[in-house]
Amino acid sequence: MATEEMDWDARYEQKDTPWDKGAPAPAIAKLVDEAVFPEGGKIFVPGCGTGHDVAELAALGYQTLGLDISQLAISQAEKRYKVPGARYVLGDLFDPEWMSEASFDVVWEHTCYCAIHPSRRRDYVGAVHRLLRPGGLLVGLFFTDTQMPEGEGPPYETSRDEVVNMFASSFTLDSERIPPACYPNRVGREWLMMWRRK
Ligand SMILES: C[S@@+](CC[C@H](N)C(=O)[O-])C[C@H]1O[C@@H](n2cnc3c(N)ncnc32)[C@H](O)[C@@H]1O
Known part of the structure; x- marks a missing residue:
């Protein structure tokens, strides 16, 4: 099923959300320890789901904005995580309307790219670039x-x-490696890449 046809609200409604581990990506705390995210930086999280990563990044000191197309995911995030510095916005990554506040220091990508239909991946790259x-x-x-x-x-x-192939024309690959930590069932299944916007 293509992402544009996917009813994400229905997935949250039916609790059919195998990606949601009820906790932030374990790599985040390690990457913060390594000072990968610039101090005081503004972070954007596309497809933030129920907000675990946004809340973790905000708790670690970053102004963080999460965007999700699912009203249910956003309301669960708002209810669960009242962390100073964390904001959740309902919206479509491909809708340029809400992007006026763009100019983030960091985009944290975690299971949004793989949720987007491959036919829209160039649009994903363009949105993140903007x-x-x-x-x-x-x-x-x-x-x-x-x-x-x-x-x-x-x-x-x-x-x-x-x-x-998708990112190289508008980003420079700074580094890549096995992530410093993963959820138990993702070990060996993820690849960490740092892309710098040209
Ligand atoms: C696989 S889930 C990952 C959620 C979260 N990153 C996590 O790991 O728990 C993908 C998320 O992307 C959201 N999403 C899908 N297409 C989107 C779009 N065009 N704009 C914003 N969010 C989108 C979905 O609603 C869903 O919450």
Whole structure:
């Protein structure tokens, strides 16, 4: 099913949300310890779901804005996490209307790229590019082993090389590696890439 056809609210309504581990991505705290996110930076989280990562980043000192297309996900995030510095906005990543406040220092990508239909991945790259200030950083935890059949999703399969192909014309690859920590069932299935906006 294509993302544009996916009823994300229905997924949250039916609690059909296997991606939601009830806790932030374990890599975040480690990356903060490594000072990957610039101190005092403004962070944007596309497809933030029920807000675990947004709340974690805000609790660690970053002004963080999460965006999600699902009203239910956003209201659950608002209810669960009243953390100073965390904001949740209902909206579509591909809708330029709400982007006037763009110019983030960092975009934190975590299971949004794989949720977007492959036919819209160039739009994803364009949106993230517009949201970041020049020189800003996309810190991407890419789900490179979804174990989904080709063309089926979400999550839609990707690979390190496919991500390079998508991002290389408008971003520079600063570094890439195995993530410093993962949820138990994602070990060996994610690839961490730091892309700097040209
Ligand atoms: C696989 S979930 C990941 C949620 C969260 N990052 C997590 O790991 O718990 C993908 C999320 O992206 C949201 N999403 C899908 N398409 C979107 C779009 N065009 N704009 C904003 N959010 C979108 C969905 O509602 C869903 O919450």
